Amino acid sequence: MAPAISDDEAPAEAVDQDTFTIGGRELTSRLLLGTGGFRSLEALAAGIEASGAELVTVALRRIDPGARGSLVDVLAAAGVRLLPNTAGCFTARDAVLTAKLAREAFETDWVKLEVIGDEHTLLPDAPALLEAAEELVDGGFTVLPYTNDDPILARRLEDVGCAAVMPLGSPIGSGQGLLNPYNLRLIREHAGVPVILDAGVGTASDAALAMELGCDAVLCASAISRAEDPATMARAIRLGVEAGRLAFRAGRIPRRLYAQASTPEEGRSEF
Amino acid sequence: MAPAISDDEAPAEAVDQDTFTIGGRELTSRLLLGTGGFRSLEALAAGIEASGAELVTVALRRIDPGARGSLVDVLAAAGVRLLPNTAGCFTARDAVLTAKLAREAFETDWVKLEVIGDEHTLLPDAPALLEAAEELVDGGFTVLPYTNDDPILARRLEDVGCAAVMPLGSPIGSGQGLLNPYNLRLIREHAGVPVILDAGVGTASDAALAMELGCDAVLCASAISRAEDPATMARAIRLGVEAGRLAFRAGRIPRRLYAQASTPEEGRSEF
Amino acid sequence: MAPAISDDEAPAEAVDQDTFTIGGRELTSRLLLGTGGFRSLEALAAGIEASGAELVTVALRRIDPGARGSLVDVLAAAGVRLLPNTAGCFTARDAVLTAKLAREAFETDWVKLEVIGDEHTLLPDAPALLEAAEELVDGGFTVLPYTNDDPILARRLEDVGCAAVMPLGSPIGSGQGLLNPYNLRLIREHAGVPVILDAGVGTASDAALAMELGCDAVLCASAISRAEDPATMARAIRLGVEAGRLAFRAGRIPRRLYAQASTPEEGRSEF
Amino acid sequence: MAPAISDDEAPAEAVDQDTFTIGGRELTSRLLLGTGGFRSLEALAAGIEASGAELVTVALRRIDPGARGSLVDVLAAAGVRLLPNTAGCFTARDAVLTAKLAREAFETDWVKLEVIGDEHTLLPDAPALLEAAEELVDGGFTVLPYTNDDPILARRLEDVGCAAVMPLGSPIGSGQGLLNPYNLRLIREHAGVPVILDAGVGTASDAALAMELGCDAVLCASAISRAEDPATMARAIRLGVEAGRLAFRAGRIPRRLYAQASTPEEGRSEF
Amino acid sequence: MNVLVNGEPTELEHGATVEAVLASLELPDRGVAVAVDAEVVPRGEWPAHELSEGARVEVLRAIQGG
């Protein structure tokens, strides 16, 4: 019996075809990788490889002379597409300007838009996020907003033209998983753009659950980069995302209050 | 970017080596398949293939002339090892006799021991299960008991010589997942034999969670055989098991009450 | 042994003194009652009596000739204070105008501010809610906004001068309880005004849990008015609120992974 | 507005009549108190008073000269009925002998039967518990077994003549609450004797939830005795038990996936 | 003169006041409020407030809710 990994018959085939589209661009991998928290560029490269991610985040900070190696070169070598974020911005104004600088620096008009409400929880500031999203969409950006799990805000973000919505499962880096699956389901039910679970995933089953709820993809940073063995966790979460996606498509059995025998009752012996 | 499935570098390597042992026999696949509920022998064959299972359950019932095709031939063709069960037995006596008949019919001394307490919940009868397990171990059987999630009973079953313990996540066929992860963790902490989650899995994330709790393997029947698309769900749960296993080995990040930035605070611009 | 209800020694004393304050007004009862859903004015009167509520909601609608009895007279007879809501408003403008009409109709500048995002979920529209709250505070109203469980939005609402925040546990009338206790705790930690759980309570334990999380009060409508026996449920939830409040003040034991004997080990016999 | 505590109209009436019966004895209070963990006999006396308990547990240990004050006198003064336990017994034999000594010491044939499986979890040993229960019932005892949450074992215990079953919510003293409400519901559905939740309650909402699931009573020790303020927590849990019981009888609203307006849609203004 | 009262087209003689409109409706003496063209008309102004052609009058009363 070959283990799951080393056989690529039909099923794998099927999986290859199950793509999704953001801003007109087709994506095969449903795991987006955040680059924050990797202990070295080597660890990052290994993590990207193991994750299978096609789209990875980067941030902008003031140059510091001491900076070793070039992150951009490593990402280019990995052949991934960059998704700049606006991490650390607490106002719509700063987020918009940061997005414009990122477009300049990375030659992409895609942006993972973050407008943070406080440093303690790093939760998004709903009104400021919506304001910044609208301005950036008008400015020609492909906007992927990091949002909370509010179904109404998700709809407003789509209404102003965001290319996807990225609700959180729980606070960034908390590893608490999906605190409110119900809201995520509501978001998915009403969304006309891809829903990407962002923030909170702690382990593979969290990622699988997100996909089973109908999310189109999952973005992970700390769960992978800060795991004891980042490359192995990258692979674990990659498989979790795929497992959840396949389960979503396979049509799970309903939950029953009582048992249902998996062995028929008829024909039982009477000794 | 190749999708998860079609690259078998080092990680896959690592996975191949991550085997476990029951009754002196080494197993590579950590997903055991129950054969009950598949709509046809063809669907069963496809499910086995997609699941990657090495060990599959069978039951015994009175012959009925009308029976079409030979289950045993299909399983032999799939190259899997049989694990007869004693489903439908409500007493230790019936379970022991059924196990002996299964040994005769399938030429194996392995048995998935079930002693059921009632037809409504199909939950095990603890004292009768322990009694039957002891008798079968003395009779030379390799006993894998289907048990509830009681850590003390699990230990008693190991004490009398069972080769593994198979606690339930929730009632057979209920698809309720893992109702009490805490007890499963306690069982895993103290067990000296493999712990195989049996019953209750409804979808891939349930299987992943079981493995993250430290289970050595997962047994699924209805979740796969009764899914709308059994073969796809078989693959989904197979990947979920592997994802959970890898995550368990990778060392997940701790759960934090507050957020932890995945983008460093230092060097933020001041516009 | 007298049952809980009929002894009013010291403990009761203590409870009487445990008041809280909204907009400068001291309140004794920590259960606010919504009047929607009661089958008759008699049922409403009985519910108010059993709930012990001091503050009850009312709404405004176009007069219909057929309307029987006077709600306002019943509420006046019950000696409760009115809290008009802006239910059914989907824009800040409508909510503000409705609040002004309520002030005119009920001679109170208190308002339970609702700005709804959609008819399906009745979830609040965060940006519109914040806008309406600010305008009403400027207009001299004592604003109690019905909000989602977003800790950042709760802070913004407090920042613009709301007298309390009323986060939901789950959607109005859904009876799903508290879907995200974590967010409610975050809201409580940072709030400088009373936090009143609004919406989602289905039964007494939900109300108790909300109070144990540190909420200052709970508002219930459907859980009471639509229960099979509203007056009994009113009493149940009233006791649940008080139980949770006392538990919060009593300092609960920590959760432990393992058992801690409640009977000492020392001095065990050896027979 | 009188606070919940100090009005004893009709509702209280109703409550007084809602008794239950164990071994032919009618009980009014649905909160049983464990005496372990109180810091002093004074604290115990205050806890009993605040809890309203009619039935409290005691244990037996070797006399130690240094023992101050008489527990039995304190309990006699409180007018409560004693329920001796067999805490610390790891075999059926020791539990049976301890029960007989307790009958001698306390002149009661009631016993809270504990047969423990290990010191780490203090979980019951199912087969040994059943054996001891049967022997004690035959010996004329009124047996209240501390059991796990296994519905089948609960039925076996009833079958051998136990006067009640006392399933755990989570391990003794762990304060983890009800880990598996589903099993507790199954136990309640099938039981013909009172079901008393024993062990695991950490706070008032846990007790309320147990009663809402249909339990007839709750036994608490550590949650009260080890709280920062035991008397206040005793009162809190007493009210939680009563709140849960009333809610159970009042018929809660169903859980709905979507919202249901508590304010009618008709007659909305159009400004 | 035509106005809308709670959405219903209603004919009134020229210069009719809010009070005139309310007279035609059986009103409770408490818990009532009136808006004309999306502006609140305080109770004290009902007698004096004359409606103009096409005015949108909303007459609201207390109901159970929330």
Next chain:
Amino acid sequence: MNVLVNGEPTELEHGATVEAVLASLELPDRGVAVAVDAEVVPRGEWPAHELSEGARVEVLRAIQGG
């Protein structure tokens, strides 16, 4: 002679063996087991094992389950 085969009353001539009983049933060549009066009768003993009056014969085969 009367015996029960899988619960069905069956008439056999005196001294009939397990094998004789099985002959009348279409059996797969694998995954079959037989118990007589709650005792396993190993395949090797089928030809020799004679049934007695009133014997309870259970003939079992593999089915999907578990």
Next chain:
Amino acid sequence: MNVLVNGEPTELEHGATVEAVLASLELPDRGVAVAVDAEVVPRGEWPAHELSEGARVEVLRAIQGG
């Protein structure tokens, strides 16, 4: 004569009774029970029950627990 009282080796004169053992201990008047060699000795039998060489005496009292 040597016996074990709550696990403690104790020397008693020959034929000592349970009552004699208890006399040496400060006992509460309620909530006490005695076992000798894993058998309950009812209160009424304390005066008459003579201990034999090597007897294991357990004297128990009520404590807070459960």
Next chain:
Amino acid sequence: MNVLVNGEPTELEHGATVEAVLASLELPDRGVAVAVDAEVVPRGEWPAHELSEGARVEVLRAIQGG
């Protein structure tokens, strides 16, 4: 002329350009962006864009994040 470069007071001769400022820093050739007084200065304008007294220059580079 004094300007702020990433918050650091820096002295430059009059009319210095963005490019001049960048020259003094070891820059990676990719993943860099510049803002002056909260406005983006596209790479193409670096040589020509002259700074004025008190200008706030932000020079940013790619880092791991998100």
